[in-house]
Amino acid sequence: xxxxKETLQEVIPAKQEQFKNIKAKHSQxxxxxxKVENIIxxxxxxxxxxxxxxxxxxxxxIRFHGLSIxxxxxxxxxxxxxKEIIAESxxxxxxxxxxxxxxxxxxxxxxLAEKGDLPAYIEHLIDSLPTSLHPMTQLSMGVAALNHDSxxxxxxxxxMKKSEYWEYTLEDCINLIARLxxxxxxxxxxxxxxxxxxxxxxxxxxxxxxxxxxxxYGANHDLTEYLRLYISIHGDHEGGNASxxxxxxxxSTLSDPYISYSAALCALAGPLHxxxxxxxxxxxxxxxxxxxxxxxxxxxxxYLWKTLKSGxxxxxxxxxxxxxxxxxxxxxxxxCDTRPDLLQSPTIxxxxxxxxxxxxxxxxxxxxxxxWPNVDATSGCxxxxxxxxxxxxxxxxxxxxxxxxxxxxxxxxxxxxxxxxRPKSISMDVLEKLITTS
Ligand code: FCX
Numbered sequence: 001x002x003x004x005k006e007t008l009q010e011v012i013p014a015k016q017e018q019f020k021n022i023k024a025k026h027s028q029x030x031x032x033x034x035k036v037e038n039i040i041x042x043x044x045x046x047x048x049x050x051x052x053x054x055x056x057x058x059x060x061x062i063r064f065h066g067l068s069i070x071x072x073x074x075x076x077x078x079x080x081x082x083k084e085i086i087a088e089s090x091x092x093x094x095x096x097x098x099x100x101x102x103x104x105x106x107x108x109x110x111x112l113a114e115k116g117d118l119p120a121y122i123e124h125l126i127d128s129l130p131t132s133l134h135p136m137t138q139l140s141m142g143v144a145a146l147n148h149d150s151x152x153x154x155x156x157x158x159x160m161k162k163s164e165y166w167e168y169t170l171e172d173c174i175n176l177i178a179r180l181x182x183x184x185x186x187x188x189x190x191x192x193x194x195x196x197x198x199x200x201x202x203x204x205x206x207x208x209x210x211x212x213x214x215x216x217y218g219a220n221h222d223l224t225e226y227l228r229l230y231i232s233i234h235g236d237h238e239g240g241n242a243s244x245x246x247x248x249x250x251x252s253t254l255s256d257p258y259i260s261y262s263a264a265l266c267a268l269a270g271p272l273h274x275x276x277x278x279x280x281x282x283x284x285x286x287x288x289x290x291x292x293x294x295x296x297x298x299x300x301x302x303y304l305w306k307t308l309k310s311g312x313x314x315x316x317x318x319x320x321x322x323x324x325x326x327x328x329x330x331x332x333x334x335x336c337d338t339r340p341d342l343l344q345s346p347t348i349x350x351x352x353x354x355x356x357x358x359x360x361x362x363x364x365x366x367x368x369x370x371x372w373p374n375v376d377a378t379s380g381c382x383x384x385x386x387x388x389x390x391x392x393x394x395x396x397x398x399x400x401x402x403x404x405x406x407x408x409x410x411x412x413x414x415x416x417x418x419x420x421x422r423p424k425s426i427s428m429d430v431l432e433k434l435i436t437t438s
Contacts, residue, residue: 001103004111005170007096012166012415015052019416039431043240044320048423049248051239052412053094053405061327062237064090065097069233069327076232077105079206084225084335085232087207087404088112091177094236095408109206115178116201116210122146122179123186131191135396136269138191140262142183146176147258156254165254166415172257173407180400181207185214192390211400215388222339223386227397229335230379233328234398236405238321243268247406248413252421257410264406265399271315274395274402276376279315281384281391283307284350295350297357304354304361316377317358318368328375336382345385351378 247264268274362371
């Protein structure tokens with residue numbers, strides 16, 4: 001059985017060769033145009049960065065190293081006694097492009113569990129924060145402060161060689177992924193459970209099994225399985241999304257992985273990005289309150305129009321890249337379809353009913369390029385059903401997950417020697433000059 005690092009060591013030379021070849025032979029080859037809409041439209045569609053782990057097709061959705069979500073569900077190892085993909089097997093795939101064996105997955109679970117305890121200074125920091133501080137701010141602060149232990153930073157100060165950057169980046173990334181569950185669970189316990197003690201990390205359990213335990217839901221096998229699936233499929237969504245891109249940008253300055261990912265979490269905390277799953281629940285519950293038992297398609301339609309006419313977006317619908325229903329939404333819906341208790345849940349029934357009318361309303365409204373649901377339209381509702389009702393916390397779970405993709409790609413950026421990111425900005429006057437001369 002090979003370790004994660006040994007597997008990575010094997011795949012790096014071929015990728016480095018591929019990169020060298022592209023750079024040497026094709027640096028001046030034109031592969032697309034820059035339109036004014038790219039410059040003024042948030043760079044949508046502009047192919048301008050490298051990201052190995054996943055590619056997002058507008059119609060097909062995400063593929064991780066070529067594997068779709070159903071492929072991953074078939075091929076990636078689950079936890080003992082479970083069926084869903086686990087974070088470790090997704091992490092292995094995202095980092096190396098290889099499907100791990102059962103033994104490799106278990107070995108990685110053990111490594112993460114052994115590295116998972118928080119240093120005392122982090123516990124003190126988190127415990128000192130007001131419980132009214134948003135959990136995402138707490139998570140970002142905790143992750144930033146963990147850079148106290150960054151081996152990348154320590155080795156940089158000692159003058160390590162450029163060829164060694166990826167190794168210390170990898171060490172930091174694995175240590176951070178290992179510690180995220182304890183950090184995120186501590187925030188949950190402090191904010192919602194009066195700071196009650198966390199159980200110790202069980203060295204025989206997978207990362208998310210331990211996370212669920214520390215949150216206090218370990219006895220709920222279905223919720224733990226849901227969290228495994230949720231965390232695996234939220235792990236990566238190309239490089240251009242705001243959180244992954246932020247990690248990539250900050251790390252390109254050779255900031256260590258901790259502060260790079262802390263910045264990414266600040267991007268994830270915005271309502272147009274990760275916070276949308278909190279917003280969906282807030283919106284769904286307000287609708288449930290207003291409609292009472294009268295949840296008909298007509299009433300949901302009226303409520304959707306009311307939201308749109310008040311100038312708000314319908315949370316959980318639309319996407320910067322996707323142009324059909326998000327396969328992550330479909331995977332989470334299928335999880336619900338196999339469990340009678342979830343099918344009976346009023347919140348989940350409402351998600352389904354909303355899905356039956358919202359695309360039509362959004363098409364009629366005519367603004368959004370994608371009237372179909374994204375993953376946030378459903379992700380929080382299952383948590384809510386199982387009693388994890390504190391929806392201000394939901395983006396933290398997303399933050400634990402997105403580390404899998406965003407951090408593994410920092411390792412690749414350093415292995416390929418990608419430079420400091422520095423796109424060119426221009427003023428409107430310069431843009432107008434370019435327009436008249438083109
Ligand atoms: N409801 C109402 N209006 C919407 C809409 C929605 N769900 N989605 C897009 N629009 C509007 C936009 O606000 C924009 O209006 P404007 O011209 O007045 O500024 C217009 O439609 C065109 O936007 P579009 O190009 O389709 O979408 P963008 O790429 O600009 O934005 C997001 C994509 C996701 C930000 C947008 O669809 C949105 O606000 N959705 C709701 C929030 C949400 O669910 N976010 C989660 C996304 C994702 F899954 C994640 O990152 O987690």
